[in-house]
Amino acid sequence: MNEISYKLGVTKIFPCNYLPDKEERLLIAVDDRLANSESYGWLMTQGFRRSGEQSYRPHCPNCNACQSIRVLTANFIPSKSQKRSLKRNSHFIIKQSSQLKESYYPLFENYINTLHQDGSMYPASFEQFESFLSCNLTKQLFIETWAPANEEGEEEILVCVAVTDVLSDALSAVYTFYHPQYKAHGLGIFSILTQLNFCQQMSLPYLYLGYQIDDCQKMNYKDRYFPFERFIDGEWQLKLKHDVNKHNITK
Template identity: 60%
Template sequence: MNTNYQFGLTRDFPCSYLPDREEKLLVAVDPRLNNAQSYELLMSQGFRRSGDQVYRPQCTNCQACQSIRILASQFKPSKSQKRLLKKSSHFTLKLSKQQKPEYFPLYEKYINTIHQDGSMFPANVEQYSNFILNDFTEQIFIELWHDDVLINVAVTDLLSDALSAVYTFYDPDYRTSGLGVLSILKQVEVSISLSKQFLYLGYQIDDCQKMNYKNRFFPHQRLWENSWQTVNK
C-alpha cells in the first residue's frame, strides 16, 4: 500500500474488552482510502470499520486483539453447530441489499435489553446509522425470520473475495436460540453461495470471555505479526 497515505493515532482510552487496560487505535483518515478496493486491502492488514471510520488496534505493549477470518470454502461445522443448524431449520433466511425501516426497532430492542452496560445504550437512529452504514462498501443484510417475525439481522459487507461481519442484532425473546452462533453459520453459507474465500469476523480476544465464540469455527486464520496463520481444529 502507498506509504504516503495518512493515518491518525488516537489517544489512550479505557479498553472495551479487558479490564485495567487501555487501548489506542490507528485510524485511516486519508480520503483516498474511502473506497471498496482500499478497504479490502486494509482489512487484509487487520483493519475494520465502524460506520465510515476504518481502524485497527495499535495498543502499547498489547496484541490481544487478533483479526480473525473463517476459510469459508473449507469450513466444517462442529457437532454442536450441526445440532444448532438442525434445531433452527424452521427459521427462514432472506437476503436484502437495502437497509429496511424494520431493522432499527429490532436493533433498539436488542441494545436496550442486552447491552444496557455498553456505550451504544440507549439506542437511537442517528447512532445506529453512523455505526452500521457506510458510503464505500456494498452491503447485504442477512435476515432470519420465524414465520412472519424478523428475529435476526446480520449486517455484512460484500467484498470481492470475502464477506465481513459488521454487526449482528436479534430479538432478545429468542436469546436461547443461539442466534449469535447461528448468524455466523448463515454468513458462512452465504459466503460459500457467493464463492467468497473468507468471512471476516473482526477481532478475536482470547482473554475476553464474551468474545470467545469467534474461535470455534474451523478452519480459521488469525493475523499475527502481519501474517495470516491458519488454525485447524
C-alpha cells in the same frame, strides 16, 4: 497497494472497553484514497475493521490481545454443536436485503436496550443505529432471519439481522442483533453459519469475523469456526483444528 504510503491517524490512549486495567489506542485510516471498496478490502487484509465509515485497527501500547480472524469458507466444516444449531434453527426463513431498512430499528433498539445495558451503545438511538451500521465504503448485505407464520394466524416475525459487508473476495460480519425472546436459539452462532453459507454460495474464500480477544468473554467466541486464519504480528496464521491449548496458533 502496500508499496504506497497512506496517511493514518492515531487516537489518544483511553481505557480499554474489553480488558480491565488495559489501555486502548486505535490506528485510523484517514486518507481519502482509502475510502473505497477496493482499499477497504485491502485494509481488511491488514487487520483493519470498520465502524460506520471509519476503518480502524487496534494500536495499543503494550498489548496485542485484539487479533482479526477470518474463516476459510471453502474448507469450513461445522462442529457437532454447530450442526445442532443449524438443525435447531432450520425452521427459520432466511431473506436478504442490500439496504439498511428503517424497519430494522425496533429490533436493534430492543436488542441494545435489553441485552446490552452495560455497553457503550446504550441507550439505543436511531441516529446511532444509522451511523454505526450504514456504509458507503462498499456494498452491504443484510441477512434477515424470520420466524415463520404459525397456525394461530400470527404473521412472520423478523427475529435477527446480520449486517454484512461485501468485499471482492470475502464477506465481513459487521454486527448482528436479534430479538431477546429468541436468545435461546443461539442466533449469533446461527448467523455466522448463515454468513458462511452465503460465502460458499458466492464463491468468496473468506468470512471476516472481527477481533478475537481470548481473555474477554464477550469477544472470545470467534475461534470456533475451522479452519481459520488469525492476524498476528502482521501475518495471517492458519489454524486447522481445535487442540488442547485453544490459544496455540499453528501454521
